[in-house]
Amino acid sequence: MRQRLSSEPDRYRGRRRVPTPPRSRYAAVVTTAFVGAGIVALGANALPDAKSVSPSVLDELRQASVAGQDAAARADSADRANRDERSTDSDATEQDPWLLPLHGYDFKAPYGMRWGKLHTGIDLVAPEGTPYKAIHAGTVTKAGWFGGYGYAVIVKHSDGSEAIYGHSSVVTVKEGQEVKAGDQLGLVGNTGHSYGSHLHLEVHVNGQPRDPVPFLQDHGVDIKLETEAIYADVVPS
Ligand SMILES: [Zn+2]
Known part of the structure; x- marks a missing residue:
């Protein structure tokens, strides 16, 4: 920080x-x-x-x-x-902000070791059927069944990072579709290897999972406090 x-x-x-x-x-x-x-x-x-x-x-x-x-x-x-x-x-x-994927969730499982293996994302508990949205603009590279992720959406952002949204009840976008931050991607669900209705959010950089909490903090979004900045990270790099 x-x-x-x-x-x-x-x-x-x-x-x-x-x-x-x-x-x-x-x-x-x-x-x-x-x-x-x-x-x-x-x-x-x-x-x-x-x-x-x-x-x-x-x-x-x-x-x-x-x-x-x-x-x-x-x-x-x-x-x-x-x-x-x-x-x-x-x-x-x-013009290309980063946003929370939804509101009114309970931040449950953090990124890190859980049950003897790495939990590669974070879990946001919300009722089944809650719409969730793209955290950043990009291209939908996956929209459908994705093994343990259940019905999932993957969005590749222009900076090369990817966001994976897992365990949906329904996905509402198609592969190849361009989305903006805030566009609905699907509905929260309990599909795949899931213990209850929640959104599993995962961020990959260079194909490797990253802890979404600090990653998003660097882009003005505090997913634990459920706050988002007006703009994304505007500090010149
Ligand atoms: Zn998870």
Whole structure:
């Protein structure tokens, strides 16, 4: 986890982590605005809904609104060609967010050794039939029965990483389909080697499983606290 000083000039950095408690209203408001209004439209529509939220949350949303307008203005700006590679990367990332796959789950089994073998993902317990969504844009490379994963969806992202969503009751996408973050992929279920209705989420980098918790934290999503950033990781790498 990167530590930031509040005096740092980069205005994106201060709100990469959401300072509000788990299951916060903030996450719900942001998600609704995100899905409903798109990224650059966020703010104007989201703020009235946020009036009952604490001042710090409102402040977060105002910053987001300003940033969204800035992003739109920059996109139209005539000096677009003068921007360096880093700012181009940031713009691309803002339009390509990372999100939670669903809300209202119980984080159950972490990544790591379990019952004498490696549990290669995390388990998010939710009722059967709960829709789950793509955590990031990409191409569906698998949609169907996948051994112990039951009915599963695999999405390959543009950065080469892959997300596997297992134990679905139903998958609602087809192989080869392009999806955006937040697009529904299937419904939570209990198929394959599963002990109860839950979403098994797995992240692979270079074909190897990674602990999704720190991986997603690096992209602005805290899957244990069930929070997601307005934008994905916009810190230039
Ligand atoms: Zn699992």
